[in-house]
Amino acid sequence: MALSQLELAFRVGAGLFVIVAPTLLFLALWRGLESMRDDELVERARQRAENAERSSTEWSVGGSAVSVVPDSGASRAETVACPSCGTENRTGVTYCQACLGEIADP
Structure with missing residues (x-):
């Protein structure tokens, strides 16, 4: 049973769509998430984690240092x-x- 050229072109196109579409959707999602990223928030969280490692008995609350008694x-x-x-x-x-x-x- 021979396939017509139109049916073959449709099958190849559908196969390419099934392979390429998820990759394109993932890349679009990745770019969207990158554009929503809040670098200032990430930097503040990183600094807070570094400060916590340095001094586990002191933290900053509202800009003032608070000591914690074990x-x-x-x-x-x-x-x-x-x-x-x-x-x-x-x-x-x-x-x-x-x-x-x-x-x-x-």
Whole structure:
């Protein structure tokens, strides 16, 4: 069964469209996302991360430095281990924060 030239041209065109269209759509999406990028916001986040690495006990809030006192553990809430996965959860919770398994009351 021989294909006519018009049918062959249609099949080749459809094949090229299926191969090329996703690539063109991806590139258009990439350019659109690049144009929406907020470089100032990215730079501020990068600087904040660098500052946090340098000094884990000081951070900047509203332009002023705030010192953080490490927790001595005295004010820390008691915890209970999940029977399913072993994750530590606060006492009094009904479900585990990691696996959502039910935690029995002690």
